[in-house]
Amino acid sequence: MVQGTVLVVEDAPEVRELYADCLEAAGFRVLRAADAATMARLLASDRPDLVLLDIDLPDGNGLDCARRMRIRDQAGLIFVTVRTDNEDRIAALEDAGDDYVTKPVDPRELVARVRNLLRRRSPDDTYVRFDGWTLDLVRRALFRPDGSFLALTAGEFNILAALAMMRPNPVNREYLLDVISSRDRANVSEHTVDTLVMRLRRKMRQDNGRDAPILTVRGVGYVLAGESGDS
Structure with a gap:
């Protein structure tokens, strides 16, 4: 079971x-970036739970990037x-990051710090x-059983979240209609709900042929099937 997504930003391959190998062995999904530009793209597209960030990047200062991108508002940081200067450490912890580790660092310690911060x-x-x-x-994100990210629209996510929170009970279309319309039904109908569920099923169908765990309950609506894990 994936424990969360960690973005490793480090220019030395x-x-x-x-770092990535140790985190993956510990059950994390890992994204990799060698520079600030790639980090910005992955922050926007994959919404990681935590970022491991080197300060000295080839295209910018990691501390400045963290402030400018407001990384700590989006994820743990x-x-x-290699910087051991106390002023750097204080500046990083005061207004940019959650933790500060100097190299070289035992990867097992790094994994422990990641777990504790999450x-x-x-x-x-x-x-x-x-x-x-x-x-x-x-973070309004869905991850496949293999840990990879699956992009959803706002409506698709709202439908799936409602089904997940109500499981194992079925959810009627009327309730799901409220979920996607915020009670403004001028441009939505029960057909909209059915269309969103159809799209979810198509997206969530796995490569091994396994169907999405969304079942139709005749005369009621939909239910999320399958074994649940710890919430």
């Missing part, structure tokens, strides 16, 4: 892969750097897990 940042009900899938309710 051997160091980046060392641990600086991993535990502090995430309430117990942040994630909903079902049938191998993981739904992040805070």
